[in-house]
Amino acid sequence: MKSIKTLAAVAALSMISFASFAQTVSVTANTLDGAEAKIAAQAKQQGADSYKIIEAFNGDHVHMTAELNK
Template sequence: MKTIKNFVAVAALSLVSFGSFAQSITASASTLDAAEAQIAAQAHQAGASYKITGARFDNGAYVSAELVK
């Protein structure tokens, strides 16, 4: 029984700590370069680096990224 409680506690703490490191952000602009510049500015303001997770261009550029601290 104690082993099960420990496993559940470790699993819960792992999920909490994983969620605290990653944050999704988005930006839109007229060009992909301008949208990425907005992402870079948001990352710089948060004191983090970023990884682009998606981008599309439909009457404007839309970029999503994940901040990594």
């Protein structure tokens, strides 16, 4: 039983530390390529190793949200 509690605690702590490195950014542009270029520029500026686009909306303009990972 003690090992199950320890495993649960380690799993919870590992998720907290992983989440602390992620940051969300949002941009707007006229095209999808323009929005992704802005996301890439922000990722580079903030020293992120990678980014993952988690949302994009195309109406009169493009709104894009991405998660930056360090």
